[in-house]
Amino acid sequence: IKVNDFTLAFKVQSLSKVSASYSPLYLTELADNMPRCCYSYISRTIPLRVVTGYERTGSHCSLQGVMFLTKSGRKLCANPSNSWVQRHIRHLDQKSK
Numbered sequence: 001i002k003v004n005d006f007t008l009a010f011k012v013q014s015l016s017k018v019s020a021s022y023s024p025l026y027l028t029e030l031a032d033n034m035p036r037c038c039y040s041y042i043s044r045t046i047p048l049r050v051v052t053g054y055e056r057t058g059s060h061c062s063l064q065g066v067m068f069l070t071k072s073g074r075k076l077c078a079n080p081s082n083s084w085v086q087r088h089i090r091h092l093d094q095k096s097k
Helices: 003-021 083-095
Strands: 051-056 066-070 075-078
Touching (some): 066 083
Antiparallel strands (some): 051 066
16 A cells, blocks of 8 residues: 555545535535535525625536535535525625725
C-alpha cells in the first residue's frame, strides 16, 4: 500500500463513519482537499435568516447544486433551479455589495 492509497482509504473510511451518523440530505464532501459536491438536495426551504453564505458546486460534480452555509456552520445542498434558492442567492449577492 502506498502512503497516498492509505491516506485515501483512511479518509474514505472516516467519511463512511461520519455519513452513517448524518442524513445524506446534508452531506457534502468533508475533506478540505477534495472537491465539494452535493449528493442530494434538501427538500424544504432553508429560512433565509439562518443562511450566511453559499457556494456553487463545480462542473466536476455529477449533481449540480448550491451549498448554503448556515449560522450553525452546516452546509446544506439545494437545487439551483428552485425559485427559493435563486431568491436566496440574489439576496446574498446584493448583501455582499
